[in-house]
Amino acid sequence: MQASEKILEFKQVALSFGETEVLKNIDLSLDSGQFYTLLGPSGSGKSTILKLISGQLQPSAGQVVFDGKVINDLPAEKRRVNTVFQNYSLFPNMNVYDNVAFGPRLKKMAEPLIEEKVKEMLSLVKLSGYENRDINELSGGQQQRVAIARALANDPELLLLDEPLSALDYKLRKVLQTELRTIQRRLGITFVFVTHDQEEALAMSDWIFVMNDGVIQQQGTPEDIYDEPVNNFVANFIGESNIVPGIMKSDYLVHFVGKDFENVDAGMRPNEQVEVVLRPEDLDFTTPEEGKLVVTIKNQSFRGDYYEIMAQDDDLNIWQVQVTNPAKIGERVGLTFDPEDIHIMRYDESEEEFDARLEAYEEDNAEAAGSGEGTHESD
Incomplete structure (x- = not known):
């Protein structure tokens, strides 16, 4: 993400209702002018974070900081935040114009300015003429x-969107995804979008927070989250994944399904038990002789722009494969993939542990390289 002004922070924010922990020591930071998404299953805590930002709830512990000031006790009406809900929450007794003019009128804005504002906003959402x-x-x-x-x-500094597209049909959701992203970029307002739809999150976001059980499991760009999931939950929740147990024999060499495979991961302990992730779209079929694995086609289904195929190897592992050409049920074929398609995960590793491991590994490598250079110079 590009460096920009910080607009909101959560510092060790927790929320409990009686004995039930809803959020557990959440740390997050939002920069101005970015599109953020809170992604996770129902009950993961994502909508609760929105309510803490908007002032509908107050944290049990920690600090919510907006523009450098702690706002834990600041009333909702005094926060420069607005929310768009799933159920619209419009005033049915008002027409379109009066609904959009409601906020500016509360602020005692002059009527000519209100009219200008309403026309501008309706043009932005492609509803000119619907006043x-x-x-x-x-x-x-x-x-x-x-x-x-x-x-x-x-004119909010922060716009919160609580699953605003989930009640719409698929085609309309796709259209509004594009329009929302365009609006955010045009206005430069920070958007915080809540969804349980991983495809939606990947398509719209600058930065994603993946949540489960009141904890941020991982945060990063859509590419980071998809290509480098830190644990089993993220790998399964973001897209489709084939996950099998393996042993990391050494840096860049992993053993699974009875064979050794070169890969691009490092920083594990020698012979450490790991989980191996291969995305379905990264797998291809070839001849049994040329395949890294040999599998039997069990079933397939047509998904529009690809075929989703289930194949079984000789160890009874099921492999999901996404390819553009159909296969033949019962056929024995080779399965192939590149070293960079293999992603290695430690069991139950948190994002903090993942980052710390990589940092320590890079520091060790830098020290070793420095030591080697020093020896070479002295020679």
Whole structure:
């Protein structure tokens, strides 16, 4: 991410309801002008984070910091934050214009400025000319556009979006994903988007926080999260994964399904038990003689732009493969992949442990290289 001004921080934020821990010592930092996504299953704590930012909830411990000031006890109405909800939450007794004008009118803005603001926001969400429409005359997608326009009319520094697209059909969701990203870039406002849809998160975000059980499992760019999952939960939740047990014999050499394979991972202990991840789209079929593994095609299904094929190796491991050409059920074929397609994970490793391991490994390598250079010079 590009360096920019920090707008929000959570410092060891925790939230409990009685004996139930909802959030566990959350640390996060948001820069101004970025599109962030909180991604995770139901009950993971992502919507709770939005409520702590908006002021609907107060933390049990830790600090919520906005523009450098602790806002734990700041009332919701005094926060420069607006929220777009899944159920739109529009005023059914008001038309489109009055819904969008509601916030500016509360701020006592002059009516000519309100009219200018409403027209600007409706143009932004592609609803120019809808000012006099009743809310119940609009489709679901149009109502969500009005909700977005109403939130943006308040000029928030931070816009929170709590699964705003989940009630819409797939095609409309795709359209609004693109429009939301365009709006965010045009206005330069920080967006915090909540979803359980990993495809949506990967398509829209600058930065993703993957959550489960009240903990941030991993954070990073969409590419980081997808290509380098730190643990089994992230690997399975973000996209499809083939995960098999293995042994990291040494740096860049892993043993699984009875064979040794070169790879690009390092920093494990010699002969450490690990989990090996291979994404379905990184696997290809070839002849049994040329394959790194030999598998039997068990079943397949057509997914539109690819075939999803299930194949079984001789150790009874099931491999999911995504290819553009169909296979033949019962056929014996080779399975091939490149060293960089193999991703190695330690069992139950946290993101902090993952980062610390890589950092220590890089420092050890730098020291060894420095020592070698020194010996060479003295020779």
